[in-house]
Amino acid sequence: xxxxxxxxxxxxxxxxxxxxxxxxxxxxxxxxxxxxxxxxxxxxxxxxxxxxxxxxxxxxxxxxxxxxxxxxxxxxxxxxxxxxxxxxxxxxxxxxxxxxxxxxxxxxxxxxxxxxxxxxxxxxxxxxxxxxxxxxxxxxxxxxxxxxxxxxxxxxxxxxxxxxxxxxxxxxxxxxxxxxxxxxxxxxxxxxxxxxxxxxxxxxxxxxxx
Numbered sequence: 504x505x506x507x508x509x510x511x512x513x514x515x516x517x518x519x520x521x522x523x524x525x526x527x528x529x530x531x532x533x534x535x536x537x538x539x540x541x542x543x544x545x546x547x548x549x550x551x552x553x554x555x556x557x558x559x560x561x562x563x564x565x566x567x568x569x570x571x572x573x574x575x576x577x578x579x580x581x582x583x584x585x586x587x588x589x590x591x592x593x594x595x596x597x598x599x600x601x602x603x604x605x606x607x608x609x610x611x612x613x614x615x616x617x618x619x620x621x622x623x624x625x626x627x628x629x630x631x632x633x634x635x636x637x638x639x640x641x642x643x644x645x646x647x648x649x650x651x652x653x654x655x656x657x658x659x660x661x662x663x664x665x666x667x668x669x670x671x672x673x674x675x676x677x678x679x680x681x682x683x684x685x686x687x688x689x690x691x692x693x694x695x696x697x698x699x700x701x702x703x704x705x706x707x708x709x710x711x712x713x
Contacts, residue, residue, distance in 0.1 A: 517621035534617030
């Protein structure tokens with residue numbers, strides 16, 4: 504069954520930084536070292552000198568804090584906040600760079616620099632056919648994925664998958680009525696195309712009618 508092509512969801516990069524300041528220093532130092540070494544993908548990070556300085560300041564503050572006072576401990580928090588802010592900018596830079604390459608090539612690069620692919624905004628793909636309860640008893644709403652060049656959709660339903668009832672509509676969604684509550688029904692659909700051909704039936708889905 505042909506479907507309308509959808510553009511891939513753009514890559515979004517996440518950071519997932521440790522909350523502990525020492526672990527933050529270790530994490531960001533390792534990721535930054537890996538990014539600087541990967542000049543093929545990241546030739547010119549825009550905040551290189553600032554991040555070098557911020558990581559050095561955090562490392563120095565962590566060394567001093569155990570034997571220091573409140574001022575030294577506050578210096579750790581200040582330096583850590585600076586690193587976090589710059590790391591967020593680094594993630595945006597990496598996102599811009601990696602969006603220019605095939606998305607399937609990005610996971611190992613992200614893993615090397617200790618960044619991650621964000622799931623924010625991503626959605627599970629819709630099934631070829633879904634069935635849900637209608638507004639009243641004995642009704643079911645069936646929804647198919649839109650099909651390229653479809654003229655009409657033939658929705659079918661059955662209680663035994665041997666004998667099928669059919670309704671043909673001009674949209675990829677319709678409400679079936681007159682079904683028997685408490686029975687399991689199976690639903691399927693095919694499209695009638697403008698060139699006179701039809702698609703294959705999608706795999707049937709089932710639902711207990713209420």
